[in-house]
């Protein structure tokens with residue numbers, strides 16, 4: 183099962199991806215997390231990326247495609263993956279398609295989590311208090327939302343044209359949203375993930 187998760191910042195992609203891992207037993211690949219780890223380790227690339235992510239801009243495509251190609255080349259990806267944060271513009275979507283075609287493993291599903299901007303602001307403000315991510319400041323969040331609208335929203339249209347996009351409402355509690363995603367994937371939950 184090869185899934186691309188799409189949605190604006192704060193739409194809950196990361197949360198849903200973590201929950202999906204338990205259901206699907208495939209790795210969660212988050213480019214945001216890969217970049218934050220690189221920054222934490224203090225690698226040259228990590229520090230360069232941090233300066234960009236802190237402004238809410240996109241890290242250059244060539245850096246991202248190298249990073250994702252390396253990750254998709256590892257053994258644990260043979261059974262599939264949940265991709266979160268990539269692709270973030272149409273050039274990245276094309277590059278990912280080419281990469282996956284070369285590996286003979288095209289993406290099966292693209293799922294877009296829809297959420298209204300008011301909720302995004304509230305959720306990220308809450309996350310900023312809990313996680314203290316350096317790109318969750320008000321000004322950077324505003325820029326991330328602008329970059330999303332201009333560059334990432336067209337990626338959903340790209341997958342819609344390819345016939346593999348489904349939009350899921352990202353409103354409600356996280357279990358409910360997970361159920362919506364699982365039903366898109368025609369999967370019934372494997373464990374007691376549903377808390378009544």
Ligand code: ADP
Pocket residue numbers: 190191192195213214215217234235236238239240241242246266267268269270274317326
């Ligand atoms: P969110 O989806 O909440 O905005 P992420 O953790 O996915 O957060 O990403 C954080 C930041 O990392 C982005 O704002 C961007 O600067 C950078 N980033 C992540 N993925 C990519 C990508 N595919 N291309 C370019 N930049 C990226």
